[in-house]
Every structure is written in C-alpha cells, then in structure tokens.
Amino acid sequence: MTHLLEVRNLHTHFRTPGGGLVRAVDGVSFSLDRGETLGIVGESGSGKSVTSLSIMRLLSKPAGFIAGGEIHLDGRDLLAMSEREMRRVRSKEIAMIFQDPMTSLNPVVPVGRQIAEPLRVHMRMTPRQARGQAIELMGRVGIPEPHQRVDDYPHQFSGGMRQRVMIAIALTCNPKLLIADEPTTALDVTIQAQILELIRQLQAELEMAVIIITHDLGVVAGVADRVNVMYGGRIVESGPTDYIFEQPRMPYTIGLLRSVPRVDDDSDNRLVPIRGTPPDMGKPIVGCAFAPRCDHAHSRCLDAAPTLRTVAPDHRAACHFDITLDTPTTAAPSVPAIEWGGVSSNP
Amino acid sequence: MQPLVQVNDLKMHFPLRKGIVVQRQIGSVKAVDGISFDIDEGETLGLVGESGCGKSTAGRAILQVRKPTAGSVRFRGTELVGLGKAGMSVYRRHLQMIFQDPYASLNPRISVGEAIAEPIRVHGLRHGADVAQRVRELMEMVGLSQSMMTRYPHEFSGGQRQRIGIARALAVEPEFIVCDEPVSALDVSIQAQVINLLEDLQQRLNLTYLFIAHDLGAVKHVSNRIVVMYLGKIVEIADSVEIYRRPLHPYSKALVSAVPVPSPKLERKRSRILLNGDLPSPINPPSGCRFHTRCPIAIKRCATEEPPLVEHGSKHKAACWMI
Numbered sequence A: 001m002t003h004l005l006e007v008r009n010l011h012t013h014f015r016t017p018g019g020g021l022v023r024a025v026d027g028v029s030f031s032l033d034r035g036e037t038l039g040i041v042g043e044s045g046s047g048k049s050v051t052s053l054s055i056m057r058l059l060s061k062p063a064g065f066i067a068g069g070e071i072h073l074d075g076r077d078l079l080a081m082s083e084r085e086m087r088r089v090r091s092k093e094i095a096m097i098f099q100d101p102m103t104s105l106n107p108v109v110p111v112g113r114q115i116a117e118p119l120r121v122h123m124r125m126t127p128r129q130a131r132g133q134a135i136e137l138m139g140r141v142g143i144p145e146p147h148q149r150v151d152d153y154p155h156q157f158s159g160g161m162r163q164r165v166m167i168a169i170a171l172t173c174n175p176k177l178l179i180a181d182e183p184t185t186a187l188d189v190t191i192q193a194q195i196l197e198l199i200r201q202l203q204a205e206l207e208m209a210v211i212i213i214t215h216d217l218g219v220v221a222g223v224a225d226r227v228n229v230m231y232g233g234r235i236v237e238s239g240p241t242d243y244i245f246e247q248p249r250m251p252y253t254i255g256l257l258r259s260v261p262r263v264d265d266d267s268d269n270r271l272v273p274i275r276g277t278p279p280d281m282g283k284p285i286v287g288c289a290f291a292p293r294c295d296h297a298h299s300r301c302l303d304a305a306p307t308l309r310t311v312a313p314d315h316r317a318a319c320h321f322d323i324t325l326d327t328p329t330t331a332a333p334s335v336p337a338i339e340w341g342g343v344s345s346n347p
Numbered sequence B: 001m002q003p004l005v006q007v008n009d010l011k012m013h014f015p016l017r018k019g020i021v022v023q024r025q026i027g028s029v030k031a032v033d034g035i036s037f038d039i040d041e042g043e044t045l046g047l048v049g050e051s052g053c054g055k056s057t058a059g060r061a062i063l064q065v066r067k068p069t070a071g072s073v074r075f076r077g078t079e080l081v082g083l084g085k086a087g088m089s090v091y092r093r094h095l096q097m098i099f100q101d102p103y104a105s106l107n108p109r110i111s112v113g114e115a116i117a118e119p120i121r122v123h124g125l126r127h128g129a130d131v132a133q134r135v136r137e138l139m140e141m142v143g144l145s146q147s148m149m150t151r152y153p154h155e156f157s158g159g160q161r162q163r164i165g166i167a168r169a170l171a172v173e174p175e176f177i178v179c180d181e182p183v184s185a186l187d188v189s190i191q192a193q194v195i196n197l198l199e200d201l202q203q204r205l206n207l208t209y210l211f212i213a214h215d216l217g218a219v220k221h222v223s224n225r226i227v228v229m230y231l232g233k234i235v236e237i238a239d240s241v242e243i244y245r246r247p248l249h250p251y252s253k254a255l256v257s258a259v260p261v262p263s264p265k266l267e268r269k270r271s272r273i274l275l276n277g278d279l280p281s282p283i284n285p286p287s288g289c290r291f292h293t294r295c296p297i298a299i300k301r302c303a304t305e306e307p308p309l310v311e312h313g314s315k316h317k318a319a320c321w322m323i
C-alpha cells in the first residue's frame, strides 16, 4: 500500500531582496502512514515550517518557491495539481494549525461562524446545520459551554481556548492529515498537556495522521511515533521515536539530548551545551552543516555532506561516522562507516 | 545569617480604568497579592507559574521599578519600599535585571561596546581609558570576543545578544539579578550555553538570582529553591529537587506532571493530572483558595476560606487545606 504522504527530495528556496537565495529546505525526503504521528524537531530556521508550508503549497510568493522534488498525498502528486485542486486538498484532506491562533482567526468574526464557514462551503450544510455542528465541534475540542460561547469573538478566548477553536476548524473537514506547527509553544505547560491530550484523542478517534512540529524534545517523546530531526534545511536523523531518544546516531541529536535540562534529573551536573551557533541559511552550506559545531568533525565532514544513510533497521542518520551515545566526545572518528546491512568496517 | 533579600506581604495592584475623558477606576488587577519569601546570598530562587500569574510583576516590584501597592522589600536589611528615586539610586546598581528579549533593550544605533560602557559611566564606576578596559573585561567574562566591540546589535545572534544583556547588567557590579525568562527566546542548542554562563558568573561573582522561567527543567536545574505562584499568590515553596519529587499543592502537582520529559519510555509510563479550564482573571480572583475553581480535590471550605502558606517539613511550605 502506498504511504499517505510521501515527500521526495524536496527543495524549497527563497529569493532575498539582496539577490541572494535561501535554501530553506534542501533535499528532504520522508513518508508518513495513515494514523501515524510524525514529530519534526530542530532549531529555529532549520526548515520545519517551510517543509509543512511546502506540503500545503502555502509559501509566501513570489519569494518562496519549490525548486525541486515531489510531494504525494494518497498517491497523487500535490505539486502537479492546479491551484483549484490544491484548494480542495486544503479544505478536505490536510488541515494545519499554527503556534499563534490569533494570526489565523479573524478578530471581527465570532468563532462559531469561523468554524461554521468551512462546513457551509465545503460540506454544503445549511447555516442552521453548520451552526449546530460548530457548537458540537466546540464541545468536542473541550470548550466549556459551547452554546454560550459560539457567538464570542476570538479576543474573548484565552490562548489555549483559541488553539482549541483552531483545532475545531481543522476538524471540520475530517482531514486525513493534521499538520500542527508548534501548536503549544505559546501555551503554559498545564494547557499544553490539555491540547496534546486532545490531539492524541482525536487522532485515535478519527484515524488522522499528524505531523507535529516542535523544538521541545519532551513533546515529541510523548506524542510521536516517528521523528525527523532537521538541521540546516535537511533531515539529519529519522526513525522511530524510541530509537531517536535511546540510540541517537547523529551528533546533533546526541548534543541536543545532552544539553536539555530535564525535570527528572536530580543531579547538579553542569549542562553540556552544543558550542557555536546554527548555520546562516543565507549562505551555501558545504559539507555537513553541523560540522563547525561537532565534537567529532573530521576534514571529510567539511568537504562532503553526509547522506542520510540507514544505520539500523528503519533508522537513518546523516553522519560520515558511526557515532553513538557511548562515543567519547574527545575521540577522533576512526574508520568511515558504511551503509547498514553492508559489511561494516566497524562491527 | 541575614537573607540578602526579604520580601514580605508584597502587593502590586494595577488600577483598572474606564472612560476616555474622565477616567474612573472600576477595579484593579491584583497582579501580585501578598507574597513573602527570603533569598539568601549566593542562592538562586526559581519562580514558576502560569502566564499572567504575576512573576514578572513580582520581579519588577522587588527591584522597585514601580512603587509596590503594599508590603516590604528589604535588601541587606534596608527597606526599599518608599525610598524614592534619590534614596533608591544608591541601591539601584546592586539590583539588576536580565530580560527575555535583550534586543528590545538595546539601541540599534549604539555599538555594543558603547552599550556596555554606558551604565559604567552613568554610575561613575570607571573613568577615561579604564572604561574601555572594563568593557573588554566584561565582554571576555560573558564569552564575547573583544573584536565585536564596535559592532551593532543587529549583527549578533540571539544568544550573543543575551550575552550583551548580561554584560550590561554585570557592568554595574550588582549583587542581585532578576533573570526574567533569560533563555526563552533562544534556540534550544544555545540555551544551555547561557544557563552555564549564568551559573559560572554566579560562582565567580557571588551573585544572587531570582530566576523566572516557564521551562521548568531549566528552573529546576539552576535553582536551589523554587516558588510556585498561582494568580498573584504563592502556593508552594520548596527545595528544587523536593518540589518535583514531592509536590504538596495540587497545582504544583499538576504543573510537575505536565512537564514533558525527553524520554518516550518515561512518557508512556507517566500519568498526567489534567487541569480543567484556564487561569481565572486576576481582576476578580476566585474567593477562598484561588485555585479551587480548577482544583481536582477542592472541598467546600476552599471556596470560602483562604489557606495560609504553612510549613510542611523542613523548608517546605504550601498553602492548601487538603494537605
């Protein structure tokens, strides 16, 4: 069976006013199955949002454009579709929610009408039916007393409640895929826990696939089946969530996991930061984007970008070497590794 | 030993006005409504709680950025409330603040070297060529290369700007610093660098911190003790390990249980205490215990009588009728 979503070798670029080119997404490939949750993590500017905007074909024009690759939904190539067909996909198959619901909600329209609107237009409901359904959806996403709140305006809702409204709007079309871009970043942890629980419940009920974009490793650990780690516009590690957290194989992932202070850690140990700063995406990246910050970097890393190779079954990492959590940070890399399944030089 | 900072029943209420020509006060926002704690010299006290619960207001009220509505703040035993501008000027330099967004507090047309030199000159701490020497020293201290002195704020990354903000705060040789969300705006991979820097500087300069952040992992890591606030009040104070291991207040329990940990195995095993609803408005806070409207274990009494913050074991205080 085909995957629900398949992204192949996606390149998304932005032209800058100065005549430069930002390779925001630089050769990204991944797939997602029905009902699955994919977490995308990575730091600011690594290309997480641009990846999802590319899938939705909602890049800011004319600066942003897809320079190459394919995106298939249910076997259909989204990049080959007309704008009209794409609008249909956006209203019936893929829904998206953002970090700041205020930017996507219309401040002068009552929330009930904003939820009812797509139901009238795309589901051809009567205004009465749509209003009834909107109230029902509001209840379903956990907005208390939806009958009373249906005519309230967005500013009368708290941040967490607005995010629930966004989720209700997303659900109007019964999407196959929900893309949530930092849905809880602006919220308090207690409210974040509510929203993540809601997404989890709805997903189980509706058998939706979910892409959740976040910089919080804890959020990913709790909700995702699989994880893509992005750095410098590329996927640098990809695999089932347990592998990524228990046996990470890319020095950036390892560095991130080591640098995050955890509430379940009672020791007084000094944090182990990643040195340096993330790459400037406005400049072409030669070699491995992480090399300047990597404890294991080798001259080879500066010359050639490592490919995303299979390091264990269903687990891929972009590193020339076989680095694990146990590799001492001072150790120089020895023999370059080869594809898993082949004859490893470092068994 | 006398605590460095003593906060007693501190209140900060903001008037709520209506009308354009003639303004009437129609109520007040009880942003901070009677909080008390001590901070020892060299200690880091963490301050956590939901957005809008009054953390930043508390930090600013302690520093006398605005005169508190009521209560007392003592610094080395001296009462700061009511000192006035002139009286405060002696202490101003000992009490500093580091913000979430250092960019907002930096003038885009002033070079970084100048920005750091300014507070040194204003307070007359160095003169002539010694100013530049001190700026170089401070830049070195926060991990910025001296060659960056002549550059402008926009040329720096978020993490570097935060270092500039820290250098500016340190320029006046403070003893106490309120760090208000100092790493929230930074990239995940940069946060640890800045946290380590703050810890190193604390050791080196014997600084005392009030550390405000919504990242509970970071707060736990840097703090000796942690204060949990809810709607302008303190609900619990305890040692930082204790509060995560044995939270007593139902709000602290929910807060701790809600923090995700980067381990899928642990996440699968954890059970969360999900709170209902949102933080109520500080304009009309609930009667009795302010948390009773969302509390999973509230009883009748909680709606009418406010629980006091009382001792439950050594250095552990909580305000709840059900403990």
Ligand SMILES: Nc1ncnc2c1ncn2[C@@H]1O[C@H](COP(=O)(O)OP(=O)(O)OP(=O)(O)O)[C@@H](O)[C@H]1O
Pocket: A014, A015, A016, A022, A023, A024, A042, A043, A044, A045, A046, A047, A048, A049, A050, A051, A060, A063, A064, A215, A281, A282
């Ligand atoms: N409209 C645009 N014009 C020019 N460059 C852009 C535009 N949108 C994004 N970029 C660039 O593309 C790169 C990737 O951006 P993206 O928004 O995908 O990052 P992200 O991983 O989502 O980061 P964050 O965590 O900050 O949301 C960045 O370097 C960004 O500056």
Ligand SMILES: Nc1ncnc2c1ncn2[C@@H]1O[C@H](COP(=O)(O)OP(=O)(O)OP(=O)(O)O)[C@@H](O)[C@H]1O
Pocket: B014, B029, B030, B031, B049, B050, B051, B052, B053, B054, B055, B056, B057, B058, B214, B282
């Ligand atoms: N100058 C002011 N005038 C009126 N109300 C104010 C003022 N400053 C803060 N408030 C209100 O006081 C309450 C506490 O705000 P404060 O900024 O201290 O919260 P916080 O805990 O720091 O939140 P956050 O985590 O979002 O920074 C809020 O309801 C806020 O709207």
Ligand SMILES: [Mg+2]
Pocket: A048, A049, A050, A181
């Ligand atoms: Mg983004």
Ligand SMILES: [Mg+2]
Pocket: B055, B056, B057, B180
């Ligand atoms: Mg604040």
